[in-house]
Amino acid sequence: MNRPVLQSPIPSPISAAAVPAAKAGMFAAYDTPDFFCELMRRTDEMPPSLQTVRDRLAGFDLDELRHRTSTAEAQLYRLGITFTVYSDREAIDRILPFDMIPRVLTATEWDHIDRGVQQRVKALNLFLRDIYHERHVLRDGIIPADLVLNNPNYCEAMVGVRVPGDVYVHINGTDLIRDRSGRFMVLEDNARTPSGVSYVIENRHMMLRLMPDLASGMPLRSVEEYGLKLHQTLCEVAPEGVTDPQVVLFSPGIYNSAYFEHVFLAREMGVPLVEGKDLIVENHRVYMRTVAGLRPVHSIYRRLNDEYLDPLAFNPDSMLGVPGLVEAYRRGNVTLANALGTGVADDKAVYAYMPRLIRYYLGEDPILDSVQTNICAEEEGLAYTLANMDKLVIKPVGESGGYGLLIGSQATQTELDEFRAKLLEDPSNYISQPVIDLSVSPTLCPSGVEARHVDLRPFALTGKNTWVLPGGLSRVALRKGSLVVNSSQGGGSKDTWVMAR
C-alpha cells in the first residue's frame, strides 16, 4: 500500500506565490468565531494533507475562484444536474449551488465515521428484524412498545415477513454534524430513500475538471465505485434461487424533483429505470414491459415512499405504484430496497433510543455520539422542553427536509408562543434537542471567503456486508449564521475529500 504519491508536473499556484502563513491570501479576512472550522481550526495538530489544501487555497485569487464557480454552475445547468421546483404551471430547473472549496476529512476521522456508520446500520437492521418478528426489544422494555407499534411508519404488512439476508436498510444515509470541539454526532438516520449520492459523485467530477491544481497529487479516496457496489448489493439480496437477477430502479418518473439522481444511478448500475406503468404483477411475480414482451424483475431499488408503491396495499389513489407489488414482495418473489416499513427506525423519536438499541443488540458502546434528545411524548421531556424553549431546537417527528422546526434562540416571542401552543396540542409529535453549534467550512460568498455551517451525509450499502462510500454529501448553509443546510431551504453542497492517509 505504500506507493509514492504521484506529483503533478504543473506547479501549484502556491509554489509560485510562496504564501507562507495560513491566514493569508484568500483567507486574509477569514474569521471563525467560536465554531470548529473544518479547515482552519483543529484541536489536534494540523494534519499535513489539510495543510497542503489550505496553503494551495490561500494562493488562489478570489476573482479566479468566482470565475470557476460560474463555469461550474453553467456546466451543471447544461448537464441538467438539476432538481425541479414547481410553481403554478411552470417547472423550474434549479441547480444545487456548488461551492468550490472542498470539505476535507482525514484518514483518522474517516476511519471513525466508517466504523460508526457500520455499527449503526447493523443495529438498525437488527432492530427492524426484531420488531417485525419476535419483538424481544419491546418485551425487554428497551423502547416503549407504543412508540414502535403505534408509530405511523410501522408497517403491519411486514409482520412475519422474512427478507433476504435479514437486510431491511440496504441504502442508508447518516446525517452527521460536529460540535464546537470537533466531535462527530449523528443528527439523524435516513433509512427510507436517502437522496444526494449523485451529488457526491458529480461534485467530484466537477472538482477534478475545474480545480485540477487544487486536487493534483492529493491522496483522495475515489467515489467512483458507488454504482457498481449498489448493483452488487441489489444482486446479493435478490430472492433466493435467482442466479442472474434483473435489477431495476423504480422512479416516480420525469416529474419527480430527484429524477436526475434516479437517471444517474440507473446509468451507473447499467439497469433500466422503470416507472410504475412499466411494471406489472402476474401470479405474484413482477415483470417489466419490454419490446419483446414481459421480462421478470427480481430486485427493485425503489425511490418511492412506501405509501405510493402499491395502490392495492396502501394509498389506493396512487397513480405511481404497481398493483400487487407488495403481495409479490411478501411472498419473497421480488426484493425491495429498502424494505417496507424502515421508516419506523429513522423516526426522530426512535432516534433518542439508538444508543440503548446499539448496546442492546451489539453489546457495544456507540462509536458515534448522538445528540441528547428530549421526547415530548414523555412527561419529563415535555416539561424540560417547555421550560427551555428558547435554548432548544424543537422538531416535529414526522417531517424531514428541515420543515416545521423551531430554533428557539432565533425565534421571536410570538413565534415561541405559537409553537408552544402547537406543542401542547400534540406533544407526542415533537422532540427537542440542544442547539449544536455546527462546524463551519470556508465558503465562497458574495463578500469573500466566509465561514458557513456544514453537515455530512455518508452513504452505506448493505448486502452481504456493509460498505460505506468514502466520501459523502457535505451540505452547506449558504445564509450567514444559518444552521439549516437542506437544499429546499437555501443550502448548497461541497465536494467531500476523504484522504487515504
Next chain:
Amino acid sequence: MTHTSARFPAMLANLNTLLSRYGESMMWLARYMERIENLARLLEVTEAFVRNPDGSPGWDSILQINSDEDRYAASYPLPATEENILAFYITESSNPTSIRAMAHMVRENARSARPLISTEMWMQLNVFTRSMMELSTPDIRRHGLSGLCNRLKQDCQTHFGITEGTLYRDQAWLFYLLGKYLERSDQITRLIDIRYHTLLPSGETSGSQMDITQWGSVLRSAAAYHAFRRLQPVTTTPANVVGFLLKNEGFPRSLMLNLRQVDNTLNALSTHYNLRHQCGPLQERIINLRATLEDQTAEEIISRGLHEYMTYIQDELAALQAEVSATFWPAAPVTIREEVSAPQ
C-alpha cells in the same frame, strides 16, 4: 419465467430488455426532431420563394401541408398573414404543431429516455429545447425569420450528428431510426401532395408551362434543389421533380430511400434482437408499400392520381405506426402464457 433463464445463458436472456416506454420515447424523439427541422425549412422557403398569385408569400400552403387549416381558422382570420402564421407555428404552445409545442415533446421524450441516450445528446437537447420553449416574438423579430430557421435547422442537424456519433447501437437506436425514416417518408408525401396541386390547378397537366422558381421552392423545401440540379441539369418538369422526390435512390429524403430504410431497420430488429415474431407483419406491410412505388413511374403515378397515391401512402404509414405501437408498447400487455409459449 425460470424457463428462459434455464435455457439461455445470461447474455441472451437479457438481450431483449429494452423497456417498451424507452422504445416509444426514442421513436418520438426522432420524429419530433425531424418534424422541427422540416417545419423550419418550410417556413424559410415559404417566406423567400413561395408566392400567391398576387406575389405575396403563400403562407396558406404550410397550413395545408400540416393539415392545420381548421385549427388555425379557429384562432385566426384567413387568409393567413405572416405575423399570425409565425405566432401559430413558432410560439403558440397550444398548437401541437408549433416549434414550442414540439420542443416540449422532444424534451419530455428525451427526459424519459435520458437513462439511455448519451450525455452529449442530453446536454444539447437540454439547452436546445429550453431555448425553444423560451422563444418569444421579439426574439423572432430580432433574428429575422430566416435567421431563426437557420438556427433551428442547425440545432436539429447537430442533434442528428451527435446521435450518430454517440448513441450506442442497440434496439434503442433502431427505434430511433424507425421514427426518423417514418417521419421523413410522411413529410415528403405531404410536401409533394400540396405543392403539386397548388402549382398545377385543375385542368392543367404535367406537361404545361411552369414557373421554374416555384418548382425550385418545392425542391428547396426538401433540401433537394442542388442534388436535383446535378441530376437534371436541362429539363425541369413537374414529373421530373415528383419522380426525384418519390423515387430517387440516393436522395436522403426521397420516399423510396426512406421506405427502404424502414424495411432495413425492421429487418435489423427482427434478426439481431430475436423479434421475428413481432416484426413479421410490419415487414410485410412495408414490402407491399415499397412494391407500389417501385412498380410505377412518376408519370404513371401522376396520371393515375398523385393526390390519391400520396393519401394512400400517408394512410399506410399511419397504420404502420399504429401497428408498431400495438406490437412493441401495447396498452394492454401480452399475457405471460403467450410469452412462455412463444418460439425462442
